[in-house]
Amino acid sequence: MRRLRTYGFVAAFLAVPFVLYTVFVISPYIQAFQISLTSWNGYSSVVSYVGLDNFVRLLRDEVFWRALRNHGVMLVTLPLVTIAIALFLSFLLNLGGGPGGSGVRGLWGSRFYRVVFFFPQVLAVAVVGVLFQAIYRPDEVGVLNGVLARLGIEPVGWLIEPSLALWSVIAVMVWQGVGFYVVLFSAGMAAIPKDYFEAAALDGAGRLRLFFSITLPLLRDTVQVGWIYLGIAALDGFALIQVLVGNKGEPDGATTILPITIYNNAFSYGKVGYASAMGVALFFLTVTFAVLTLRTTRRERVEL
Structure with a gap:
């Protein structure tokens, strides 16, 4: 009872x-x-079921495959670069000071730097987009091109050159996301007993040895979670790209991604059924990525 x-x-x-x-x-x-199996336009009361025709059409859609290629670049680059920078900064803030009188310590002013690194995370995506529109302006008024002009270098079309546009967007995503993972990895490092680092330091281990032999193995689960979050972010990116370059995938399809393509088909072309099919494909891509990441990085849990 x-x-x-x-x-x-x-x-x-x-x-x-x-x-x-x-x-x-x-x-x-x-x-x-359900809607992905129809040719619904979003407002008509008549719904025609077309079965799997929308998914067959996806396989022949050049825009869909271009978006997948761009997502592939983002899936490799965004998690790798963001996690590498965040791990480096977290290690410096928590253990970069080396052995001291009270054990292994971080750099001086580490609390202040955590706030500074985390600050971009609290900014709205629209604010970040407008900010980097000013930074990436293709003339000398832009912040980056203004610096290049002083160095005698011609202005660069960061968002209008097809070879640079996607990398410029990824750079913004890394800048905005690093602070969160610095805090996440710092929390993970704080949970590692300091005795491990002090014993290794007494045995003559340098900073690289402390990082690769102690810190990184014991942060594996935390890094795994960060990798999944960043992979999901790489399969999104709608709001930032919408603000930075618009919803046409400019220049020349270099920034075309699935969420933008879904938005265009649903609200600009009235192809809600086809857009839903893209959404279903994106859903399964996201789930597949998360499952594969969990399986390939699975290992025996390390007890502290």
Whole structure:
């Protein structure tokens, strides 16, 4: 009887969140799967079912494959660069000071630097986009090109050159995201017993040895989580690209991504069924990426 009451108490608390999650998360997914099998234009009361025709059309759509290629570049670059920079900065802030009188310590002023690094994370994506529009301006008024002009270098079209546009967007995503992962990895490093570092330092281990032999192995699970989050971010990027370069994938399709393509098909071309098919494809790409990352990085848990 007591166990039954406990289960009833827990179920009563979970009922409302479960209903809200079902209505606002599960239900839209199910509707998207259903709409992807139609040729619905978004406003007509007549819905024609076309089966898997939208998915067959995806396989022949050059814009879809171009978006996938861009996502592939972002999936490799964004997590790798962001995590590498965040790990480096976190190590400096927490352990970069080397051994001191009270053990291994971080750099002086590390608390202040954590706030500075985290600051871009609190800015709205629209604010970041407008800020970097000014930085990336293709004339000498732009911040970057103004510096280059002083060095005698011709202005660079950061967002209008097809070979540079996507890399410029990725650079902004790295800049905005690094601060969060500095805090995340710093929390992970704080959970590692200092005795490990002090013992290694007494044995003559340098900073590189401390990082690769102690810090990185014990942060593996945290890095895994960060990699998944960044991979999901690489499969999104809608708001930032929308503000920076618009929703046409300019220049020459260099910044075309699936969320932008979904938006265009649904709201500009009235092809809601086809856009839903792209959304379903993006959903399975995201789930596949997360599952593969978890499986390939799985290992025995290290007990501290």
